[in-house]
Amino acid sequence: MAQLLTDDQITEALRDLPGWEARPGALFRAVTAPSFMAGIDLVDRVAQAAEQMNHHPDIDIRWTTISFSLTTHAMGGVTDNDVKLAGRISALAEDTPG
């Protein structure tokens, strides 16, 4: 089981995760999609990646704003699994169709 990251480790990880921010016990990013359906497509692709990783985001969908909150529920905070998932989400967000 991945161990909880310290605040310094989280700060360091965020250097490579533009758009992401530390929230209490979580990593957070809001993505603006070009359309509602493009946002839903992003959610679908993130869901597939989460299943592959067996690590799942909390997702909030508000029209074209898709917000992702990442925490390791089993550990009650941020672990390396959240950092890895954040990187996958950022890569998928870059591919969001126009």
Ligand SMILES: C[C@H](O)[C@H](O)[C@H]1CNC2=NC(N)=NC(=O)C2=N1
């Ligand atoms: C049994 C299953 O492997 C666990 O419940 C996984 C599923 N996805 C998960 N996702 C997240 N974000 N945190 C977890 O602790 C977690 N645990």
